[in-house]
Amino acid sequence: MKNATTLYLSGASGRYTPRSAQGLDEAAKAFRAAGYRVGSLGWDDGYPRKIMREDDVRWA
Amino acid sequence: MGMSQPASPTRDDLDLVFGLDSVGATAEARARTSNRLFGRGQDHLGLYREGMPARALTAWEAYRTFGFELLREAVVDEPAVITTDASEPARTLRYRRRSLGLELDDLARLTDLPVEILQRAENERQGSSIRDLEHIAQALGLDERLLALQPGAGGDERLGVRLRQLAGVDSNHLTPRAVVRFAECAWVIAAQTRLTRLVGASSAALARFSPDERYGDWRRPAWELGFELARKTRKLLGLSASDPIPSMRDLCERGLGVPLVQVDLPKTLAGATIDTLTDDDRARGIVVNIEGANQSEWVRRMTIAHELGHLLWDPEDKLHRLSVDAYDDIERDAENRRDPVEQRANAFAVEFLAPTAAVRQLFEGYRDRPEVGLRAVMVRFGISRTAARFHVENAYKRALQLQPVEALVAAAPTDEWKARESFGLDWFKPESVPPQRRGRFAGLVVAAERQGLLSEDSACSYLAVSPADYRAHWRTIQSLYGA
Numbered sequence: 438m439k440n441a442t443t444l445y446l447s448g449a450s451g452r453y454t455p456r457s458a459q460g461l462d463e464a465a466k467a468f469r470a471a472g473y474r475v476g477s478l479g480w481d482d483g484y485p486r487k488i489m490r491e492d493d494v495r496w497a
Numbered sequence: 498m499g500m501s502q503p504a505s506p507t508r509d510d511l512d513l514v515f516g517l518d519s520v521g522a523t524a525e526a527r528a529r530t531s532n533r534l535f536g537r538g539q540d541h542l543g544l545y546r547e548g549m550p551a552r553a554l555t556a557w558e559a560y561r562t563f564g565f566e567l568l569r570e571a572v573v574d575e576p577a578v579i580t581t582d583a584s585e586p587a588r589t590l591r592y593r594r595r596s597l598g599l600e601l602d603d604l605a606r607l608t609d610l611p612v613e614i615l616q617r618a619e620n621e622r623q624g625s626s627i628r629d630l631e632h633i634a635q636a637l638g639l640d641e642r643l644l645a646l647q648p649g650a651g652g653d654e655r656l657g658v659r660l661r662q663l664a665g666v667d668s669n670h671l672t673p674r675a676v677v678r679f680a681e682c683a684w685v686i687a688a689q690t691r692l693t694r695l696v697g698a699s700s701a702a703l704a705r706f707s708p709d710e711r712y713g714d715w716r717r718p719a720w721e722l723g724f725e726l727a728r729k730t731r732k733l734l735g736l737s738a739s740d741p742i743p744s745m746r747d748l749c750e751r752g753l754g755v756p757l758v759q760v761d762l763p764k765t766l767a768g769a770t771i772d773t774l775t776d777d778d779r780a781r782g783i784v785v786n787i788e789g790a791n792q793s794e795w796v797r798r799m800t801i802a803h804e805l806g807h808l809l810w811d812p813e814d815k816l817h818r819l820s821v822d823a824y825d826d827i828e829r830d831a832e833n834r835r836d837p838v839e840q841r842a843n844a845f846a847v848e849f850l851a852p853t854a855a856v857r858q859l860f861e862g863y864r865d866r867p868e869v870g871l872r873a874v875m876v877r878f879g880i881s882r883t884a885a886r887f888h889v890e891n892a893y894k895r896a897l898q899l900q901p902v903e904a905l906v907a908a909a910p911t912d913e914w915k916a917r918e919s920f921g922l923d924w925f926k927p928e929s930v931p932p933q934r935r936g937r938f939a940g941l942v943v944a945a946e947r948q949g950l951l952s953e954d955s956a957c958s959y960l961a962v963s964p965a966d967y968r969a970h971w972r973t974i975q976s977l978y979g980a
Contacts, residue, residue, distance in 0.1 A: 449576065479624070481538035481539055481540050481541045481576075481624055482536070482537075482538030482539065482541075482549065482550045482551040482552070482626060482627050483536065483538065483546075483549035483550050483551045484536070484538050484541040484543050484551065484575070484576040485576070486540070486541070486624070487540075487541065487576065487578050488540040488541070488578055488580050488583060489583075490621070490622055490623050490624040491622040492620070492622040492623045493622075493623055493624050
């Protein structure tokens with residue numbers, strides 16, 4: 438989380454890794470619906486990003 | 498190279514990382530026998546799955562580059578983070594391009610990549626495709642395996658400085674195109690040196706040579722020393738004192754294990770020696786222009802022999818990481834050159850290809866028909882008309898003047914010489930492989946891929962070809978240029 442209302446979402450959770458960009462977007466939408474401003478870190482050649490590249494963050 | 502290794506991974510860890518089908522007690526042995534593929538993106542490493550855009554690496558490649566711990570992390574906590582500094586690899590690519598004196602437009606034109614791709618690669622706030630990053634790194638003479646892993650990506654800083662220096666001193670010669678070509682040739686030479694070791698094709702011959710710092714004085718001129726070193730070279734290589742060298746290409750690459758890179762450079766440049774580093778080891782090679790006068794195989798042989806004279810006998814400080822020779826420097830009588838380093842290399846070249854005693858013996862039979870004799874020397878030893886004329890005249894201590902008959906002599910090499918020296922270039926398939934990656938280099942890439950040490954994806958990246966082209970032609974490459 439960046440602050441109380443903004444969070445960055447990475448698909449790199451060891452337990453619940455999304456299998457596709459769509460899966461990550463779905464998760465982002467869920468947090469958005471809960472009132473957060475959500476930025477998704479996106480993908481690195483097929484792997485969910487753990488390293489953030491600021492300009493590539495996609496805001497839900 | 499790579500991360501620090503744990504003392505000894507447990508058997509369970511080895512099974513986990515390399516799979517149950519791999520064998521051996523050490524991580525290295527298991528990596529060599531593993532069928533597992535790892536995938537790398539710009540910043541991450543994980544297991545490779547069919548169809549992913551990531552670069553597929555064999556377990557061996559991944560292990561050698563990233564070390565066991567990172568591979569373990571890639572399996573357990575997929576993906577593992579490669580990048581140790583978020584400003585990488587953008588910072589390294591930006592710095593390297595600028596240090597070579599290249600504008601973004603130059604690099605875009607010379608790599609066939611859009612400027613936007615290059616801008617993105619140099620912007621640490623943006624991610625890039627690993628394939629684009631590798632393409633740029635190879636063109637800049639960086640070790641693409643180390644992108645994001647090590648600042649500087651294994652680029653030889655002193656080679657960069659030398660290229661910049663040469664571009665500044667004589668911008669007519671070292672254009673941006675020449676700078677990028679030489680940087681890529683340095684990459685080929687470093688990669689070929691690694692591959693040669695990897696597939697067990699190293700030659701011990703180079704180790705028999707140690708630099709000779711004598712460049713002569715008024716009593717013993719440099720050209721005499723060049724002759725002496727040529728005779729010594731034949732002896733060290735077990736060659737006869739008088740026979741022709743059938744193929745300079747073969748002698749360099751197979752006999753000596755010296756990479757010979759044939760590439761299109763500006764027409765005034767003949768060749769160069771490159772002395773660089775790879776995996777903290779020295780990698781020396783020869784670059785030969787396929788444009789201009791070198792289109793004649795006989796002139797090209799002279800160029801290769803001249804560069805070999807530098808590479809075998811010049812001390813490291815004279816090689817300057819990159820030494821470039823123009824045609825004007827090489828196709829000239831050794832005795833009339835001022836620079837003793839070049840004079841010695843010129844004399845070495847002609848004496849190595851055509852030993853004076855043998856030339857004189859041959860020419861003696863044609864004293865009444867000097868134009869026939871001159872051509873006979875050219876055909877027997879595979880040297881150009883200009884080189885043959887100077888050499889015969891010198892063999893007779895200038896008591897003979899051949900200039901009046903020179904124009905009567907055909908300059909073109911015979912088909913036999915063309916076939917021997919151009920073999921690695923002209924008939925190479927697939928044609929999509931750029932000239933600088935053809936021949937022996939391609940043979941070593943295929944050998945490493947067939948031994949399971951390089952992935953097919955890496956082989957394609959090394960040869961800059963599509964998988965379809967690779968699959969259609971690897972057998973031919975293997976049979977013609979294999980290790």
